[in-house]
Amino acid sequence: MFKKLMERVDRMLGRGVIDEGLYEELEEALLQADTNVQTTQEILEELRQAVRTEKVTTPEGIKARLQEAIRSRFDQRAESALFRHMVSPTVYLFVGVNGVGKTTTIGKLAKRLTGQGRKVLLAAGDTFRAAAIEQLGLWAERSGAEFVGAQPGSDPASVLFDAITAAKARGCDYVLADTAGRQHTKGNLMAELQKVSRVAEKAHGRGPDEVLLVLDANTGQNAIRQAEEFTQAAGVTGLVLTKLDGTARGGALIGVWERFRIPVKLVGVGERAEDLRDFDAEEFAAGLFD
Ligand SMILES: Nc1nc2c(ncn2[C@@H]2O[C@H](COP(=O)(O)OP(=O)(O)OP(=O)(O)O)[C@@H](O)[C@H]2O)c(=O)[nH]1
Ligand SMILES: [Mg+2]
Structure with a gap:
């Protein structure tokens, strides 16, 4: 399911625009992947922030960010x-x-x-x-x-x-x-x-x-x-x-x-x-x- 999500990200970013439509699609895809509403919002906010402050513009950049956002959800420590x-x-x-x-x-x-x-x-x-x-x-x-x-x-x-x-x-x-x-x-x-x-x-x-x-x-x-x-x-x-x-x-x-x-x-x-x-x-x- 995340593979599909990533293919979508690739397609969307291939057009070279990061707009509201992209976030909406990401939101939909995350929800479809069983992610709950609050987590989805948090992940999207993290991505927005990354795009704003670090000027992440490449599909790889967005992907890495998304991956990190998911990884951090499993922070279980000891x-x-x-x-x-x-x-x-x-x-x-x-x-x-x-x-x-x-x-x-x-x-x-x-x-x-x-x-x-x-x-x-x-x-x-x-x-x-x-x-x-x-x-x-x-x-x-x-x-x-x-x-x-x-x-x-x-x-x-x-x-x-x-x-x-x-x-x-x-x-x-x-x-x-x-x-x-x-x-x-x-x-x-x-x-x-x-x-x-x-x-x-x-x-x-x-x-x-x-x-x-x-x-x-x-x-x-x-x-x-x-x-x-x-x-x-x-x-x-x-x-x-x-x-x-x-x-x-x-x-x-x-x-x-x-x-x-x-x-x-x-x-x-x-x-x-x-x-x-x-x-x-x-x-x-x-x-x-x-
Ligand atoms: N590929 C793969 N197969 C696994 C893995 N773990 C278990 N299997 C296979 O899954 C099948 C079922 O494994 P079992 O350990 O018998 O499952 P179980 O939960 O004890 O099953 P029941 O006692 O019938 O409820 C077996 O063919 C295992 O070899 C895994 O991590 N990877
Ligand atoms: Mg058994």
């Missing part, structure tokens, strides 16, 4: 530096709709953490399908992490309880808990997440240290709805943006960020274990215009 690490085991609960990359992200993160000498335990809280449990078990093998699973169909909350108990007994630093993909519109499944969170508290005196909502970068406007529902049900503390290696560039993330101010913790850029990055706003903003 928040994103990495996760809070409290008394071990630190528990991260991964949630999200079907197929966004929860299990894969857990596998990648497990690999990263074990590589740093941390003791990690993976909890197969997706008890919906046998294949999901196997998939996580495979990642445990690959990353050298411990693994707690259960029979398909068993209660995900009790899996997490067992996992935390086991992690404490074995001296693990981290518990990474998988959950079944669920549509944010399904009330009963969202309620199940609340129960999973509560059980963590029972097992070690506090809720999950991070509840990470995994979002597929190809998701458009719907990402906002997902964030809304999952935040309400599970108290999301961080975002993971996956499949940034795909064609769509995840512009909807700006909308989610503007609205919820939930820091982006991790980014997935492929299917392999090493395709996990910390979120870098600069890189992200640049990627939007590739």
Whole structure:
């Protein structure tokens, strides 16, 4: 969507005029890209200022300005530096709709953490399908992490309880808990997440240290709805943006960020274990215009 925006900017500036019409078109394009009204106005004001004071006249100049304006929206500072690490085991609960990359992200993160000498335990809280449990078990093998699973169909909350108990007994630093993909519109499944969170508290005196909502970068406007529902049900503390290696560039993330101010913790850029990055706003903003 930002590529289109940039093509428009190129076309408009190709005529060599920066007039009200240009700002109007930019406004329309930004709004279409899920940017909220206030942010759009702020970005436009920044551009006007830049054009006035610095005599930005080239398409490249406007582009760079626009890019910087978007990048600065993600200024998260230390928040994103990495996760809070409290008394071990630190528990991260991964949630999200079907197929966004929860299990894969857990596998990648497990690999990263074990590589740093941390003791990690993976909890197969997706008890919906046998294949999901196997998939996580495979990642445990690959990353050298411990693994707690259960029979398909068993209660995900009790899996997490067992996992935390086991992690404490074995001296693990981290518990990474998988959950079944669920549509944010399904009330009963969202309620199940609340129960999973509560059980963590029972097992070690506090809720999950991070509840990470995994979002597929190809998701458009719907990402906002997902964030809304999952935040309400599970108290999301961080975002993971996956499949940034795909064609769509995840512009909807700006909308989610503007609205919820939930820091982006991790980014997935492929299917392999090493395709996990910390979120870098600069890189992200640049990627939007590739
Ligand atoms: N290209 C790309 N593919 C990814 C990325 N992350 C995950 N995938 C792929 O997306 C597909 C789904 O990933 P899963 O990790 O199984 O997703 P999930 O959210 O656990 O899915 P459910 O458990 O069914 O809800 C798999 O084929 C992954 O390899 C990524 O960053 N880039
Ligand atoms: Mg999964």
